[in-house]
Amino acid sequence: MMITTGFAAYPTGNLCNADPAVRPLCSAIKPLIRGQRIAGPARTVKISPGQNGAIHRSVHRANPGEVLVVDGGASDRYGPFGDLLAEGCKAKGIAGAVFDCTIRDSADVEALGFQVFCRGFHPEATAKTDPGEIDIPVTVGGVCVSPGDIIVGDDDGVVAIPAQIAGEVLTKVAKVAVREEAIRARIIAGETTYDIFELAH
Template structure:
């Protein structure tokens, strides 16, 4: 595990305030960065997740690194596990979820599968995954904990802000979080005004300046009908 001892913690009040926005709004407010692949979704649409990232690399079919991460995580951390996107095994289930919850871990995001999904939902432990697999794993490769991992085209680093809701997961640089919050506030205000104008009859084509981008008239046909 490298570099986690010196990391700067995100002020809890700032993180909670940012988590009050939808992930789509945060993604846009951040300049369209940080969106994890759409296949990574909550086990239940009611699940919400926010915390600081603890990146984990666990080779496919092996979950020793996840056990390491649970032991090393701090309260408020979110385990963000690169499991290669495979659905062949379920490296995380209700036993690990219980251990994680006891240690104050805020949730799990995994590029892979989990198992015991009904129990995880009943526990209320936030889990965002690609799917489920009942097959267990071996425990041989320690993988890595605290080193950057890449999921899709997004690199996740220790201490990044992780927010998840029914739409998906966004990962944001902690140093930019206050500015992203301010932009999200302004964006919500702008969208509220737009909704009011739509209700009064205006079109999104005009509100967004899209009308000139559309060829309203078909080009005339050639003499040969082409």
């Protein structure tokens, strides 16, 4: 969990600059709550559109600090996640959730302070007749996410970091942040980015 805590200190843009293996999800997946960053290992779920049984099962098994990552087939219908599941996530200590589909009860979920990234909102009811799958590699926002991969989300979107290189990426992103602060100081002192980056004339 120490590595996960470290990632929470860095914006997704810095993480993308740190290593090409950091994979950004498509921009259609947006934050419900502005200004609230999440970071944690992925707890993965795959559902069919109109179903949500696997989400309930995954929340039941989840550990504190994990991020629920749901492959919903990029559906723009149905609300497989709402305020009751959000309450359940908060009670379990889940750090946040990422959905490649729509959700519902968005105002109530936001009022709970539970951060969700999703494709939008839709009120249509779901069933629990399809068990779906949990704790398997899934595809969300065009990116394959395996259980335990590090997920970081902020106002700019969501990135996934393969678990096996998480420590390496954390070391690299710390250097990116230091370098950016040095550049910022030079800008404040009067230099331009054109000169700092030594762009060709």
